Amino acid sequence: MNNNESKAISKLIKKDFNKLGLTILMKELLANLAVIIFAMFITLVEIIKDPNITNYQLEKVLDNGTYNGIMSIVAVLVSFIPFLIYRGKKFFYYDLKLENRKFTFRTLVFGFIVIIAINSSLVLFSNILEIGLNAIGLSANSALEDLDALNELTVPMIIYSCILGPIIEEFIYRGAVLRSLQKHGKRFAIIVSALLFGLMHGNFFQIFMGVGIGIILGYLATEYSIKLTIILHIINNISVQVLSQSTSYVTNNTNIIINMSLISVSLIILIIAILRNKNNITGWLQANTTEKGIWLKFFTSILVIVVIIFDLFSVISSIKPIS
Incomplete structure:
Protein backbone atom coordinates (compact mmCIF):
# COMPACT_ATOMS: atom_id res chain seq x y z
CA MET A 1 0.00 0.00 0.00
CA ASN A 2 1.49 3.36 -1.05
CA ASN A 3 1.41 6.57 0.94
CA ASN A 4 -1.57 8.06 -0.97
CA GLU A 5 -3.68 4.95 -0.44
CA SER A 6 -2.78 4.94 3.25
CA LYS A 7 -3.84 8.59 3.61
CA ALA A 8 -7.10 7.92 1.76
CA ILE A 9 -7.96 5.01 4.05
CA SER A 10 -7.03 7.06 7.13
CA LYS A 11 -9.30 9.86 5.91
CA LEU A 12 -12.20 7.45 5.42
CA ILE A 13 -11.74 5.98 8.91
CA LYS A 14 -11.69 9.43 10.53
CA LYS A 15 -14.77 10.39 8.51
CA ASP A 16 -16.51 7.31 9.90
CA PHE A 17 -15.48 8.24 13.46
CA ASN A 18 -16.68 11.80 12.97
CA LYS A 19 -20.03 10.46 11.74
CA LEU A 20 -20.34 8.50 14.98
CA GLY A 21 -19.27 11.57 16.96
CA LEU A 22 -21.93 13.67 15.23
CA THR A 23 -24.57 11.03 16.00
CA ILE A 24 -23.65 10.99 19.70
CA LEU A 25 -23.57 14.79 19.79
CA MET A 26 -27.02 15.00 18.20
CA LYS A 27 -28.29 12.39 20.66
CA GLU A 28 -27.12 14.43 23.65
CA LEU A 29 -28.36 17.73 22.24
CA LEU A 30 -31.77 16.27 21.44
CA ALA A 31 -32.04 14.76 24.93
CA ASN A 32 -31.24 18.13 26.53
CA LEU A 33 -33.61 19.93 24.16
CA ALA A 34 -36.40 17.48 25.02
CA VAL A 35 -35.86 18.15 28.74
CA ILE A 36 -35.96 21.93 28.21
CA ILE A 37 -39.11 21.80 26.06
CA PHE A 38 -40.84 19.45 28.52
CA GLU A 46 -48.86 25.28 35.87
CA ILE A 47 -48.90 29.04 35.22
CA ILE A 48 -52.21 28.72 33.33
CA LYS A 49 -53.64 26.71 36.23
CA ASP A 50 -52.36 29.20 38.82
CA PRO A 51 -51.11 32.59 37.52
CA ASN A 52 -49.81 33.43 41.02
CA ILE A 53 -47.62 30.36 41.35
CA THR A 54 -44.16 31.11 42.79
CA ASN A 55 -40.77 29.99 41.48
CA TYR A 56 -40.37 27.76 44.52
CA GLN A 57 -43.70 26.05 43.78
CA LEU A 58 -42.70 25.58 40.13
CA GLU A 59 -39.42 23.98 41.19
CA LYS A 60 -41.30 21.58 43.46
CA VAL A 61 -43.56 20.59 40.56
CA LEU A 62 -40.62 20.03 38.19
CA ASP A 63 -38.77 18.00 40.85
CA ASN A 64 -41.76 15.68 41.21
CA GLY A 65 -40.84 12.04 40.54
CA THR A 66 -43.72 11.54 38.11
CA TYR A 67 -42.74 14.53 35.97
CA ASN A 68 -39.06 13.56 36.17
CA GLY A 69 -39.91 10.05 35.04
CA ILE A 70 -42.04 11.18 32.09
CA MET A 71 -39.39 13.74 31.12
CA SER A 72 -36.68 11.06 31.24
CA ILE A 73 -38.77 8.68 29.12
CA VAL A 74 -39.35 11.36 26.47
CA ALA A 75 -35.66 12.36 26.49
CA VAL A 76 -34.33 8.80 26.13
CA LEU A 77 -36.74 7.99 23.28
CA VAL A 78 -35.88 11.18 21.40
CA SER A 79 -32.15 10.59 21.93
CA PHE A 80 -32.40 7.24 20.14
CA ILE A 81 -33.56 8.80 16.85
CA PRO A 82 -30.06 9.84 15.61
CA PHE A 83 -28.82 6.25 16.00
CA LEU A 84 -31.72 4.88 13.98
CA ILE A 85 -30.70 7.32 11.23
CA TYR A 86 -26.98 6.52 11.68
CA ARG A 87 -27.33 2.74 11.41
CA GLY A 88 -30.50 2.50 9.32
CA LYS A 89 -31.56 -1.06 8.50
CA LYS A 90 -28.26 -2.40 9.91
CA PHE A 91 -29.54 -1.71 13.40
CA PHE A 92 -32.43 -4.17 13.03
CA TYR A 93 -30.76 -6.77 10.81
CA TYR A 94 -27.26 -6.76 12.30
CA ASP A 95 -26.84 -4.80 15.56
CA LEU A 96 -29.76 -6.50 17.32
CA LYS A 97 -29.59 -9.92 15.66
CA LEU A 98 -25.87 -10.71 15.79
CA GLU A 99 -25.37 -13.68 18.11
CA ASN A 100 -22.10 -15.59 18.50
CA ARG A 101 -23.15 -18.01 21.23
CA LYS A 102 -26.29 -18.88 23.14
CA PHE A 103 -26.11 -17.81 26.75
CA THR A 104 -27.22 -19.99 29.63
CA PHE A 105 -28.68 -19.23 33.05
CA ARG A 106 -25.19 -19.81 34.47
CA THR A 107 -23.79 -17.15 32.11
CA LEU A 108 -26.49 -14.74 33.25
CA VAL A 109 -25.81 -15.34 36.96
CA PHE A 110 -22.04 -15.09 36.60
CA GLY A 111 -22.37 -11.95 34.47
CA PHE A 112 -24.47 -10.34 37.17
CA ILE A 113 -21.96 -11.27 39.88
CA VAL A 114 -19.14 -9.73 37.83
CA ILE A 115 -21.17 -6.54 37.35
CA ILE A 116 -21.82 -6.33 41.11
CA ALA A 117 -18.10 -6.81 41.79
CA ILE A 118 -17.06 -4.15 39.24
CA ASN A 119 -19.78 -1.79 40.43
CA SER A 120 -18.85 -2.22 44.09
CA SER A 121 -15.11 -1.77 43.58
CA LEU A 122 -15.61 1.33 41.45
CA VAL A 123 -17.98 2.83 44.04
CA LEU A 124 -15.12 2.50 46.52
CA PHE A 125 -12.77 4.06 43.96
CA SER A 126 -15.15 7.02 43.47
CA ASN A 127 -15.37 7.48 47.24
CA ILE A 128 -11.58 7.55 47.49
CA LEU A 129 -11.47 10.21 44.76
CA GLU A 130 -14.11 12.20 46.68
CA ILE A 131 -11.82 12.13 49.72
CA LEU A 144 -25.76 12.62 44.23
CA GLU A 145 -28.82 14.90 44.34
CA ASP A 146 -29.45 14.17 40.65
CA LEU A 147 -29.10 10.44 41.32
CA ASP A 148 -31.58 10.62 44.20
CA ALA A 149 -34.25 11.86 41.79
CA LEU A 150 -33.95 8.56 39.89
CA ASN A 151 -34.72 6.59 43.04
CA GLU A 152 -38.24 7.97 43.55
CA LEU A 153 -40.80 5.17 43.43
CA THR A 154 -43.18 6.58 40.84
CA VAL A 155 -44.48 4.51 37.94
CA SER A 161 -34.81 3.50 35.26
CA CYS A 162 -35.62 -0.22 35.32
CA ILE A 163 -36.94 -0.94 31.82
CA LEU A 164 -36.80 1.69 29.09
CA GLY A 165 -33.52 3.38 30.09
CA PRO A 166 -31.49 0.13 30.17
CA ILE A 167 -32.99 -1.11 26.90
CA ILE A 168 -32.30 2.10 24.96
CA GLU A 169 -28.79 2.41 26.45
CA GLU A 170 -28.03 -1.14 25.31
CA PHE A 171 -29.50 -0.43 21.86
CA ILE A 172 -27.16 2.56 21.58
CA TYR A 173 -23.89 1.51 23.23
CA ARG A 174 -23.80 -2.30 22.83
CA GLY A 175 -25.85 -2.10 19.65
CA ALA A 176 -25.19 0.82 17.29
CA VAL A 177 -21.89 2.09 18.77
CA LEU A 178 -20.16 -1.23 19.49
CA ARG A 179 -21.28 -2.90 16.26
CA SER A 180 -20.18 0.05 14.13
CA LEU A 181 -16.71 -0.02 15.74
CA GLN A 182 -16.27 -3.80 15.78
CA LYS A 183 -14.75 -3.82 12.28
CA HIS A 184 -11.66 -2.22 13.89
CA GLY A 185 -11.34 -5.06 16.41
CA LYS A 186 -13.36 -6.34 19.35
CA ARG A 187 -11.02 -4.90 21.97
CA PHE A 188 -11.18 -1.43 20.43
CA ALA A 189 -14.97 -1.57 20.06
CA ILE A 190 -15.50 -2.74 23.65
CA ILE A 191 -13.22 -0.14 25.27
CA VAL A 192 -14.41 2.82 23.18
CA SER A 193 -18.11 1.98 23.58
CA ALA A 194 -17.54 1.59 27.34
CA LEU A 195 -15.71 4.92 27.52
CA LEU A 196 -18.51 6.70 25.65
CA PHE A 197 -21.07 4.94 27.87
CA GLY A 198 -19.32 6.15 31.03
CA LEU A 199 -18.92 9.70 29.74
CA MET A 200 -22.58 9.78 28.70
CA HIS A 201 -23.64 9.73 32.36
CA GLY A 202 -21.95 13.12 32.84
CA ASN A 203 -21.68 12.35 36.51
CA PHE A 204 -18.58 12.03 38.70
CA PHE A 205 -19.99 9.07 40.64
CA GLN A 206 -21.22 7.16 37.59
CA ILE A 207 -18.54 7.76 34.98
CA PHE A 208 -16.13 5.15 36.41
CA ILE A 230 -30.20 -6.01 28.00
CA ILE A 231 -31.32 -8.56 30.61
CA LEU A 232 -28.24 -7.90 32.78
CA HIS A 233 -28.64 -4.13 32.53
CA ILE A 234 -32.29 -4.36 33.59
CA ILE A 235 -31.45 -6.68 36.50
CA ASN A 236 -28.62 -4.39 37.59
CA ASN A 237 -30.85 -1.30 37.60
CA ILE A 238 -33.62 -3.11 39.47
CA SER A 239 -31.14 -4.32 42.10
CA VAL A 240 -29.81 -0.76 42.51
CA GLN A 241 -33.37 0.47 43.05
CA VAL A 242 -34.12 -2.30 45.56
CA LEU A 243 -30.92 -1.66 47.53
CA SER A 244 -31.54 2.08 47.45
CA GLN A 245 -35.07 1.74 48.79
CA SER A 246 -34.09 -0.86 51.40
CA THR A 247 -31.78 1.63 53.14
CA SER A 248 -34.81 3.42 54.59
CA TYR A 249 -36.07 0.21 56.23
CA VAL A 250 -32.88 -0.93 57.95
CA THR A 251 -30.40 0.64 60.30
CA ASN A 252 -27.22 2.24 58.99
CA ASN A 253 -25.10 -0.57 60.48
CA THR A 254 -27.26 -3.22 58.81
CA ASN A 255 -27.00 -1.39 55.50
CA ILE A 256 -23.19 -1.29 55.79
CA ILE A 257 -23.09 -5.02 56.59
CA ILE A 258 -25.29 -5.85 53.57
CA SER A 266 -18.73 -10.75 44.54
CA LEU A 267 -15.06 -9.68 44.55
CA ILE A 268 -13.93 -13.09 45.87
CA ILE A 269 -15.90 -14.86 43.12
CA LEU A 270 -14.50 -12.46 40.50
CA ILE A 271 -10.87 -12.94 41.63
CA ILE A 272 -11.26 -16.75 41.65
CA ALA A 273 -12.81 -16.64 38.16
CA ILE A 274 -9.98 -14.45 36.82
CA LEU A 275 -7.30 -16.74 38.29
CA ARG A 276 -8.98 -19.85 36.91
CA ASN A 277 -9.44 -18.32 33.44
CA LYS A 278 -6.27 -16.22 33.17
CA ASN A 279 -5.00 -18.25 30.19
CA ASN A 280 -8.31 -17.80 28.35
CA ILE A 281 -8.29 -14.08 29.12
CA THR A 282 -4.70 -13.71 27.90
CA GLY A 283 -5.53 -15.70 24.76
CA TRP A 284 -8.58 -13.55 24.01
CA LEU A 285 -6.57 -10.33 24.41
CA GLN A 286 -3.83 -11.63 22.12
CA ALA A 287 -6.37 -12.77 19.52
CA ASN A 288 -8.19 -9.45 19.52
CA THR A 289 -5.50 -6.85 19.00
CA THR A 290 -6.29 -3.40 17.62
CA GLU A 291 -4.99 -2.32 14.23
CA LYS A 292 -2.06 0.08 14.34
CA GLY A 293 -2.90 3.79 14.61
CA ILE A 294 -6.66 3.31 15.14
CA TRP A 295 -6.63 4.78 18.66
CA LEU A 296 -4.91 7.94 17.43
CA LYS A 297 -7.36 8.28 14.54
CA PHE A 298 -10.31 7.97 16.89
CA PHE A 299 -9.13 10.43 19.54
CA THR A 300 -8.01 13.02 16.96
CA SER A 301 -11.36 13.02 15.14
CA ILE A 302 -12.84 16.50 15.64
CA LEU A 303 -16.41 15.52 16.51
CA VAL A 304 -15.24 12.76 18.86
CA ILE A 305 -13.16 15.39 20.69
CA VAL A 306 -16.24 17.65 20.87
CA VAL A 307 -18.34 14.84 22.39
CA ILE A 316 -16.45 18.79 35.95
CA SER A 317 -19.39 21.16 36.52
CA SER A 318 -20.69 18.80 39.24
CA ILE A 319 -17.47 19.31 41.22
CA LYS A 320 -17.92 22.35 43.44
CA PRO A 321 -16.16 24.03 46.38
CA ILE A 322 -17.17 22.67 49.78
CA SER A 323 -19.66 25.10 51.30
Whole structure:
Protein backbone atom coordinates (compact mmCIF):
# COMPACT_ATOMS: atom_id res chain seq x y z
CA MET A 1 0.00 0.00 0.00
CA ASN A 2 1.49 3.36 -1.05
CA ASN A 3 1.41 6.57 0.94
CA ASN A 4 -1.57 8.06 -0.97
CA GLU A 5 -3.68 4.95 -0.44
CA SER A 6 -2.78 4.94 3.25
CA LYS A 7 -3.84 8.59 3.61
CA ALA A 8 -7.10 7.92 1.76
CA ILE A 9 -7.96 5.01 4.05
CA SER A 10 -7.03 7.06 7.13
CA LYS A 11 -9.30 9.86 5.91
CA LEU A 12 -12.20 7.45 5.42
CA ILE A 13 -11.74 5.98 8.91
CA LYS A 14 -11.69 9.43 10.53
CA LYS A 15 -14.77 10.39 8.51
CA ASP A 16 -16.51 7.31 9.90
CA PHE A 17 -15.48 8.24 13.46
CA ASN A 18 -16.68 11.80 12.97
CA LYS A 19 -20.03 10.46 11.74
CA LEU A 20 -20.34 8.50 14.98
CA GLY A 21 -19.27 11.57 16.96
CA LEU A 22 -21.93 13.67 15.23
CA THR A 23 -24.57 11.03 16.00
CA ILE A 24 -23.65 10.99 19.70
CA LEU A 25 -23.57 14.79 19.79
CA MET A 26 -27.02 15.00 18.20
CA LYS A 27 -28.29 12.39 20.66
CA GLU A 28 -27.12 14.43 23.65
CA LEU A 29 -28.36 17.73 22.24
CA LEU A 30 -31.77 16.27 21.44
CA ALA A 31 -32.04 14.76 24.93
CA ASN A 32 -31.24 18.13 26.53
CA LEU A 33 -33.61 19.93 24.16
CA ALA A 34 -36.40 17.48 25.02
CA VAL A 35 -35.86 18.15 28.74
CA ILE A 36 -35.96 21.93 28.21
CA ILE A 37 -39.11 21.80 26.06
CA PHE A 38 -40.84 19.45 28.52
CA ALA A 39 -39.95 21.71 31.46
CA MET A 40 -41.24 24.75 29.57
CA PHE A 41 -44.48 22.94 28.74
CA ILE A 42 -45.07 21.90 32.37
CA THR A 43 -44.23 25.44 33.54
CA LEU A 44 -46.73 26.90 31.08
CA VAL A 45 -49.45 24.46 32.19
CA GLU A 46 -48.86 25.28 35.87
CA ILE A 47 -48.90 29.04 35.22
CA ILE A 48 -52.21 28.72 33.33
CA LYS A 49 -53.64 26.71 36.23
CA ASP A 50 -52.36 29.20 38.82
CA PRO A 51 -51.11 32.59 37.52
CA ASN A 52 -49.81 33.43 41.02
CA ILE A 53 -47.62 30.36 41.35
CA THR A 54 -44.16 31.11 42.79
CA ASN A 55 -40.77 29.99 41.48
CA TYR A 56 -40.37 27.76 44.52
CA GLN A 57 -43.70 26.05 43.78
CA LEU A 58 -42.70 25.58 40.13
CA GLU A 59 -39.42 23.98 41.19
CA LYS A 60 -41.30 21.58 43.46
CA VAL A 61 -43.56 20.59 40.56
CA LEU A 62 -40.62 20.03 38.19
CA ASP A 63 -38.77 18.00 40.85
CA ASN A 64 -41.76 15.68 41.21
CA GLY A 65 -40.84 12.04 40.54
CA THR A 66 -43.72 11.54 38.11
CA TYR A 67 -42.74 14.53 35.97
CA ASN A 68 -39.06 13.56 36.17
CA GLY A 69 -39.91 10.05 35.04
CA ILE A 70 -42.04 11.18 32.09
CA MET A 71 -39.39 13.74 31.12
CA SER A 72 -36.68 11.06 31.24
CA ILE A 73 -38.77 8.68 29.12
CA VAL A 74 -39.35 11.36 26.47
CA ALA A 75 -35.66 12.36 26.49
CA VAL A 76 -34.33 8.80 26.13
CA LEU A 77 -36.74 7.99 23.28
CA VAL A 78 -35.88 11.18 21.40
CA SER A 79 -32.15 10.59 21.93
CA PHE A 80 -32.40 7.24 20.14
CA ILE A 81 -33.56 8.80 16.85
CA PRO A 82 -30.06 9.84 15.61
CA PHE A 83 -28.82 6.25 16.00
CA LEU A 84 -31.72 4.88 13.98
CA ILE A 85 -30.70 7.32 11.23
CA TYR A 86 -26.98 6.52 11.68
CA ARG A 87 -27.33 2.74 11.41
CA GLY A 88 -30.50 2.50 9.32
CA LYS A 89 -31.56 -1.06 8.50
CA LYS A 90 -28.26 -2.40 9.91
CA PHE A 91 -29.54 -1.71 13.40
CA PHE A 92 -32.43 -4.17 13.03
CA TYR A 93 -30.76 -6.77 10.81
CA TYR A 94 -27.26 -6.76 12.30
CA ASP A 95 -26.84 -4.80 15.56
CA LEU A 96 -29.76 -6.50 17.32
CA LYS A 97 -29.59 -9.92 15.66
CA LEU A 98 -25.87 -10.71 15.79
CA GLU A 99 -25.37 -13.68 18.11
CA ASN A 100 -22.10 -15.59 18.50
CA ARG A 101 -23.15 -18.01 21.23
CA LYS A 102 -26.29 -18.88 23.14
CA PHE A 103 -26.11 -17.81 26.75
CA THR A 104 -27.22 -19.99 29.63
CA PHE A 105 -28.68 -19.23 33.05
CA ARG A 106 -25.19 -19.81 34.47
CA THR A 107 -23.79 -17.15 32.11
CA LEU A 108 -26.49 -14.74 33.25
CA VAL A 109 -25.81 -15.34 36.96
CA PHE A 110 -22.04 -15.09 36.60
CA GLY A 111 -22.37 -11.95 34.47
CA PHE A 112 -24.47 -10.34 37.17
CA ILE A 113 -21.96 -11.27 39.88
CA VAL A 114 -19.14 -9.73 37.83
CA ILE A 115 -21.17 -6.54 37.35
CA ILE A 116 -21.82 -6.33 41.11
CA ALA A 117 -18.10 -6.81 41.79
CA ILE A 118 -17.06 -4.15 39.24
CA ASN A 119 -19.78 -1.79 40.43
CA SER A 120 -18.85 -2.22 44.09
CA SER A 121 -15.11 -1.77 43.58
CA LEU A 122 -15.61 1.33 41.45
CA VAL A 123 -17.98 2.83 44.04
CA LEU A 124 -15.12 2.50 46.52
CA PHE A 125 -12.77 4.06 43.96
CA SER A 126 -15.15 7.02 43.47
CA ASN A 127 -15.37 7.48 47.24
CA ILE A 128 -11.58 7.55 47.49
CA LEU A 129 -11.47 10.21 44.76
CA GLU A 130 -14.11 12.20 46.68
CA ILE A 131 -11.82 12.13 49.72
CA GLY A 132 -9.04 13.44 47.48
CA LEU A 133 -11.29 16.25 46.23
CA ASN A 134 -12.23 17.11 49.83
CA ALA A 135 -8.53 17.47 50.64
CA ILE A 136 -8.29 20.36 48.17
CA GLY A 137 -11.59 21.95 49.21
CA LEU A 138 -13.81 20.42 46.51
CA SER A 139 -16.70 17.95 46.46
CA ALA A 140 -18.75 16.10 43.85
CA ASN A 141 -21.55 15.21 46.27
CA SER A 142 -23.93 17.62 44.52
CA ALA A 143 -24.12 15.01 41.76
CA LEU A 144 -25.76 12.62 44.23
CA GLU A 145 -28.82 14.90 44.34
CA ASP A 146 -29.45 14.17 40.65
CA LEU A 147 -29.10 10.44 41.32
CA ASP A 148 -31.58 10.62 44.20
CA ALA A 149 -34.25 11.86 41.79
CA LEU A 150 -33.95 8.56 39.89
CA ASN A 151 -34.72 6.59 43.04
CA GLU A 152 -38.24 7.97 43.55
CA LEU A 153 -40.80 5.17 43.43
CA THR A 154 -43.18 6.58 40.84
CA VAL A 155 -44.48 4.51 37.94
CA PRO A 156 -42.85 6.65 35.19
CA MET A 157 -39.51 6.68 37.03
CA ILE A 158 -39.58 2.88 37.53
CA ILE A 159 -40.42 2.39 33.83
CA TYR A 160 -37.54 4.67 32.87
CA SER A 161 -34.81 3.50 35.26
CA CYS A 162 -35.62 -0.22 35.32
CA ILE A 163 -36.94 -0.94 31.82
CA LEU A 164 -36.80 1.69 29.09
CA GLY A 165 -33.52 3.38 30.09
CA PRO A 166 -31.49 0.13 30.17
CA ILE A 167 -32.99 -1.11 26.90
CA ILE A 168 -32.30 2.10 24.96
CA GLU A 169 -28.79 2.41 26.45
CA GLU A 170 -28.03 -1.14 25.31
CA PHE A 171 -29.50 -0.43 21.86
CA ILE A 172 -27.16 2.56 21.58
CA TYR A 173 -23.89 1.51 23.23
CA ARG A 174 -23.80 -2.30 22.83
CA GLY A 175 -25.85 -2.10 19.65
CA ALA A 176 -25.19 0.82 17.29
CA VAL A 177 -21.89 2.09 18.77
CA LEU A 178 -20.16 -1.23 19.49
CA ARG A 179 -21.28 -2.90 16.26
CA SER A 180 -20.18 0.05 14.13
CA LEU A 181 -16.71 -0.02 15.74
CA GLN A 182 -16.27 -3.80 15.78
CA LYS A 183 -14.75 -3.82 12.28
CA HIS A 184 -11.66 -2.22 13.89
CA GLY A 185 -11.34 -5.06 16.41
CA LYS A 186 -13.36 -6.34 19.35
CA ARG A 187 -11.02 -4.90 21.97
CA PHE A 188 -11.18 -1.43 20.43
CA ALA A 189 -14.97 -1.57 20.06
CA ILE A 190 -15.50 -2.74 23.65
CA ILE A 191 -13.22 -0.14 25.27
CA VAL A 192 -14.41 2.82 23.18
CA SER A 193 -18.11 1.98 23.58
CA ALA A 194 -17.54 1.59 27.34
CA LEU A 195 -15.71 4.92 27.52
CA LEU A 196 -18.51 6.70 25.65
CA PHE A 197 -21.07 4.94 27.87
CA GLY A 198 -19.32 6.15 31.03
CA LEU A 199 -18.92 9.70 29.74
CA MET A 200 -22.58 9.78 28.70
CA HIS A 201 -23.64 9.73 32.36
CA GLY A 202 -21.95 13.12 32.84
CA ASN A 203 -21.68 12.35 36.51
CA PHE A 204 -18.58 12.03 38.70
CA PHE A 205 -19.99 9.07 40.64
CA GLN A 206 -21.22 7.16 37.59
CA ILE A 207 -18.54 7.76 34.98
CA PHE A 208 -16.13 5.15 36.41
CA MET A 209 -18.88 2.61 37.04
CA GLY A 210 -20.21 3.23 33.54
CA VAL A 211 -16.83 2.50 31.95
CA GLY A 212 -16.26 -0.61 34.10
CA ILE A 213 -19.70 -2.08 33.54
CA GLY A 214 -19.56 -1.00 29.88
CA ILE A 215 -16.45 -3.14 29.34
CA ILE A 216 -18.15 -6.22 30.85
CA LEU A 217 -21.38 -5.68 28.89
CA GLY A 218 -19.40 -4.94 25.72
CA TYR A 219 -17.50 -8.22 26.04
CA LEU A 220 -20.73 -10.17 26.64
CA ALA A 221 -22.39 -8.48 23.67
CA THR A 222 -19.54 -9.46 21.34
CA GLU A 223 -19.17 -13.01 22.67
CA TYR A 224 -22.88 -13.73 23.15
CA SER A 225 -25.54 -11.19 22.15
CA ILE A 226 -27.19 -7.90 23.04
CA LYS A 227 -30.12 -9.88 24.48
CA LEU A 228 -27.89 -10.96 27.36
CA THR A 229 -26.67 -7.42 28.07
CA ILE A 230 -30.20 -6.01 28.00
CA ILE A 231 -31.32 -8.56 30.61
CA LEU A 232 -28.24 -7.90 32.78
CA HIS A 233 -28.64 -4.13 32.53
CA ILE A 234 -32.29 -4.36 33.59
CA ILE A 235 -31.45 -6.68 36.50
CA ASN A 236 -28.62 -4.39 37.59
CA ASN A 237 -30.85 -1.30 37.60
CA ILE A 238 -33.62 -3.11 39.47
CA SER A 239 -31.14 -4.32 42.10
CA VAL A 240 -29.81 -0.76 42.51
CA GLN A 241 -33.37 0.47 43.05
CA VAL A 242 -34.12 -2.30 45.56
CA LEU A 243 -30.92 -1.66 47.53
CA SER A 244 -31.54 2.08 47.45
CA GLN A 245 -35.07 1.74 48.79
CA SER A 246 -34.09 -0.86 51.40
CA THR A 247 -31.78 1.63 53.14
CA SER A 248 -34.81 3.42 54.59
CA TYR A 249 -36.07 0.21 56.23
CA VAL A 250 -32.88 -0.93 57.95
CA THR A 251 -30.40 0.64 60.30
CA ASN A 252 -27.22 2.24 58.99
CA ASN A 253 -25.10 -0.57 60.48
CA THR A 254 -27.26 -3.22 58.81
CA ASN A 255 -27.00 -1.39 55.50
CA ILE A 256 -23.19 -1.29 55.79
CA ILE A 257 -23.09 -5.02 56.59
CA ILE A 258 -25.29 -5.85 53.57
CA ASN A 259 -23.20 -3.71 51.21
CA MET A 260 -19.86 -5.00 52.49
CA SER A 261 -21.10 -8.60 52.26
CA LEU A 262 -22.14 -8.10 48.64
CA ILE A 263 -18.84 -6.43 47.80
CA SER A 264 -16.75 -9.11 49.53
CA VAL A 265 -18.57 -12.13 48.08
CA SER A 266 -18.73 -10.75 44.54
CA LEU A 267 -15.06 -9.68 44.55
CA ILE A 268 -13.93 -13.09 45.87
CA ILE A 269 -15.90 -14.86 43.12
CA LEU A 270 -14.50 -12.46 40.50
CA ILE A 271 -10.87 -12.94 41.63
CA ILE A 272 -11.26 -16.75 41.65
CA ALA A 273 -12.81 -16.64 38.16
CA ILE A 274 -9.98 -14.45 36.82
CA LEU A 275 -7.30 -16.74 38.29
CA ARG A 276 -8.98 -19.85 36.91
CA ASN A 277 -9.44 -18.32 33.44
CA LYS A 278 -6.27 -16.22 33.17
CA ASN A 279 -5.00 -18.25 30.19
CA ASN A 280 -8.31 -17.80 28.35
CA ILE A 281 -8.29 -14.08 29.12
CA THR A 282 -4.70 -13.71 27.90
CA GLY A 283 -5.53 -15.70 24.76
CA TRP A 284 -8.58 -13.55 24.01
CA LEU A 285 -6.57 -10.33 24.41
CA GLN A 286 -3.83 -11.63 22.12
CA ALA A 287 -6.37 -12.77 19.52
CA ASN A 288 -8.19 -9.45 19.52
CA THR A 289 -5.50 -6.85 19.00
CA THR A 290 -6.29 -3.40 17.62
CA GLU A 291 -4.99 -2.32 14.23
CA LYS A 292 -2.06 0.08 14.34
CA GLY A 293 -2.90 3.79 14.61
CA ILE A 294 -6.66 3.31 15.14
CA TRP A 295 -6.63 4.78 18.66
CA LEU A 296 -4.91 7.94 17.43
CA LYS A 297 -7.36 8.28 14.54
CA PHE A 298 -10.31 7.97 16.89
CA PHE A 299 -9.13 10.43 19.54
CA THR A 300 -8.01 13.02 16.96
CA SER A 301 -11.36 13.02 15.14
CA ILE A 302 -12.84 16.50 15.64
CA LEU A 303 -16.41 15.52 16.51
CA VAL A 304 -15.24 12.76 18.86
CA ILE A 305 -13.16 15.39 20.69
CA VAL A 306 -16.24 17.65 20.87
CA VAL A 307 -18.34 14.84 22.39
CA ILE A 308 -15.67 14.04 25.00
CA ILE A 309 -15.27 17.73 25.96
CA PHE A 310 -19.08 18.14 26.12
CA ASP A 311 -19.44 15.17 28.49
CA LEU A 312 -16.39 16.06 30.59
CA PHE A 313 -17.81 19.56 31.07
CA SER A 314 -20.90 18.00 32.69
CA VAL A 315 -18.70 15.88 34.96
CA ILE A 316 -16.45 18.79 35.95
CA SER A 317 -19.39 21.16 36.52
CA SER A 318 -20.69 18.80 39.24
CA ILE A 319 -17.47 19.31 41.22
CA LYS A 320 -17.92 22.35 43.44
CA PRO A 321 -16.16 24.03 46.38
CA ILE A 322 -17.17 22.67 49.78
CA SER A 323 -19.66 25.10 51.30
